[in-house]
Amino acid sequence: MKRKNILSQLKLEMEDNLPNNVLDSVKNVKVKKDLTPVYEEINSPGVVSLKTNAKFITGFMVLAVLLFSFLLIILPLLNKVINPKSTIVSKLGIDINPSIDLMLDENDEVVLCLAKNKHAEILLNGENFVGKPVGEVTKQIITLATKAGYITTEQANDDIQNAVLITAICEDESKQENLLNSIKNEVKNFYMNNQIYGVVLTEFSSKQELVDLVNSLNYDLSETEKEELKNYSVKKLNEILSESYTQLKRRFRSDFIIEELNKCINPIYEEYENVKNEIDLKLKDVETEFANFEEIWQQDTELCKQKIAMLESEIAVLNEQIEEEEDPIMLAKLQIELEKKQLFLLSEQKELSDRENGSAMFNAVKNDLVKEINKFKEQLEQKEDEYLQKVETELVKVKDSVDKLDAQIENKKDELIKTYEVLFDKHLNALDNYNDFYNNYTNWLVDVAPKTEQLEKDWNSYKEKWETQFANYINF
Amino acid sequence: MDKKLLDDYLIKLKKGDNNAFDAIYHLTKRGVFSLVLSIVKNPYVAEDIMQDTYLKIKEKILYYKDGTNGYAWILTIARNLSLNYLNKNKKVDVLDTEEHEYLNPVTDKNFVKDDMPIFKIAKEHLNDFELQVVVLYSVYGYKHREIAEILNKPLGSVLWTYNNAIKKLQKVLKKEERDEA
Incomplete structure (x- = not known):
């Protein structure tokens, strides 16, 4: 029996045995709707019910308690070994022309190193400062900057040559000052040892700057979240900052591209595989049929012969019955039956003669099978072409999204640099304004001094005059 | 569907x-x-x-x-x-x-009811998973991918199982036909 026939027969059996009264019995039953998750309520055999085994639960609980106590002791020890990454507690900014931010842990060791402009990216290319003490890292950065020509060893022409600006943000203000001083000394010592003439500037940064920086990196933050940032501690802000920067870097790397490709192409590939498998199965069926074609042909021819023999015997029986039959109605029925059988016999005889005499039919059926095989093969090729076309379209899309992301990151970087420049300018402007105010005030004081003196003199003379007049009046 | x-x-x-x-x-x-x-x-x-x-x-x-x-x-x-x-x-x-x-x-x-000869044979000669795959494919016309989803099995296993099950059925039915003849 052919595959198709087995399946259709099975379908027929199922259809015949499909219950008729289920809908009627269920339709009018009132059921209380509930929201208990259906998968939780039904116990599949793969799910072991813990409730049914009290011994198991007791054993499990004892084990759990033991394991928990073990973990309590071991975990803190393991954490140091397995996860050496410490929490960021302070940030140190080194600004030469390359601008670099160092995120530090409580031991002043570098946890993360951020290059804030292109010069810094080039300068730090291939360097890994993580886990090293901040003093050593600063020295390395200054050495690199010297080698790269940002700091010169030539005689200084003015005070601001080789200037390094160091900024620090820390929760604890005294620690912040200590950190700044120690770094300042490190740089100064380096300058002295290498006979470099330069100046080290230190500056306390405001918390608002950090908030702005976090804001600029997390451009998908809502207004409320942005407001909340102000209430976070410096430590928390530093953590968010390092996390956002890492994310930005990760997305920038090829991981993003691979992820995107998987997301777009996997479903297409799966769909193609399914279609391909289905066509393959059909193709195999037809090919098997084609391989056994001659055997089946012979079997069918034999079947045809058997049918003819059977029909001939049936016709002989019918002829006998007609001869004996006297009832005209029955006779008419038998004659109709006889005619039908004779027609069947004729068609079977024709098919047999075709099969035995001519190869035309044999070839025609065989050709049909070949055509069907070719049709499936063509379908396979067509599906493959479609799949490749779709993949190509998706690749273009992925490339677009990567380009878009690149542009976004570039914009953010520019924005970041701009923000820092503006903030720095603002700081310098504020200092200038204060100096202007002070100078103006002093000048005004100088201008106003003779007038005040004159006023005092006038007042004294008036007072004297009045006192004299008053004395004269009393004496009078 | x-x-x-x-x-x-x-x-x-x-x-x-x-x-x-x-x-x-x-x-x-x-x-x-x-x-x-x-x-x-x-x-x-x-x-x-x-x-x-x-x-x-x-x-x-x-x-x-x-x-x-x-x-x-x-x-x-x-x-x-x-x-x-x-x-x-x-x-x-x-x-x-x-x-x-x-x-x-x-x-x-x-x-098994008498009017279900193929199902009877399938039940006797196929394992549970094979039977489920064949029935879902033949009766409801599910695609192999959908069957894999319903039975929570990999697509490859479903395709392989389906092919094997059909071959088994063909073999058994052929043998029965020969015995009857």
Whole structure:
């Protein structure tokens, strides 16, 4: 029996045995709707019910308690070994022309190193400062900057040559000052040892700057979240900052591209595989049929012969019955039956003669099978072409999204640099304004001094005059 | 198979439209029956579990997430109820065979109606998974991918199992035809 026939027969059996009264019995039953998750309520055999085994639960609980106590002791020890990454507690900014931010842990060791402009990216290319003490890292950065020509060893022409600006943000203000001083000394010592003439500037940064920086990196933050940032501690802000920067870097790397490709192409590939498998199965069926074609042909021819023999015997029986039959109605029925059988016999005889005499039919059926095989093969090729076309379209899309992301990151970087420049300018402007105010005030004081003196003199003379007049009046 | 249509009806039922239940039943009855029958292998038991399945659908309709695969949701309910039945029946079987000598068609696992010769052969010669795959593919016209989703198996296993099962059936039927001749 052919595959198709087995399946259709099975379908027929199922259809015949499909219950008729289920809908009627269920339709009018009132059921209380509930929201208990259906998968939780039904116990599949793969799910072991813990409730049914009290011994198991007791054993499990004892084990759990033991394991928990073990973990309590071991975990803190393991954490140091397995996860050496410490929490960021302070940030140190080194600004030469390359601008670099160092995120530090409580031991002043570098946890993360951020290059804030292109010069810094080039300068730090291939360097890994993580886990090293901040003093050593600063020295390395200054050495690199010297080698790269940002700091010169030539005689200084003015005070601001080789200037390094160091900024620090820390929760604890005294620690912040200590950190700044120690770094300042490190740089100064380096300058002295290498006979470099330069100046080290230190500056306390405001918390608002950090908030702005976090804001600029997390451009998908809502207004409320942005407001909340102000209430976070410096430590928390530093953590968010390092996390956002890492994310930005990760997305920038090829991981993003691979992820995107998987997301777009996997479903297409799966769909193609399914279609391909289905066509393959059909193709195999037809090919098997084609391989056994001659055997089946012979079997069918034999079947045809058997049918003819059977029909001939049936016709002989019918002829006998007609001869004996006297009832005209029955006779008419038998004659109709006889005619039908004779027609069947004729068609079977024709098919047999075709099969035995001519190869035309044999070839025609065989050709049909070949055509069907070719049709499936063509379908396979067509599906493959479609799949490749779709993949190509998706690749273009992925490339677009990567380009878009690149542009976004570039914009953010520019924005970041701009923000820092503006903030720095603002700081310098504020200092200038204060100096202007002070100078103006002093000048005004100088201008106003003779007038005040004159006023005092006038007042004294008036007072004297009045006192004299008053004395004269009393004496009078 | 119109998933969108079934999803629409499930949403309507969720909103309290009881007429949608008839449509859901007619859209899914073949799939539910064939899956349940391929697991419990007894048409009488399958009928009972089919009833339970539709009652469960009514009861749990609020839990259906709009826009998800309604067929898979319904068939998972049917499958779990069938497996529950088999689990419970394992214990009952032991008692039954000890206390009763005769076998009741409703509780007899080996009972098959006379008008289901192919199913009988399939039941005897295929394992549970093979039977489920063949029935779901032939009766309900599920794609192999969908069967893999419903039975929670890899697509490759479903394709392989289906091919093997059909070959087994062909072999057995050929042998029977030869014996009869």
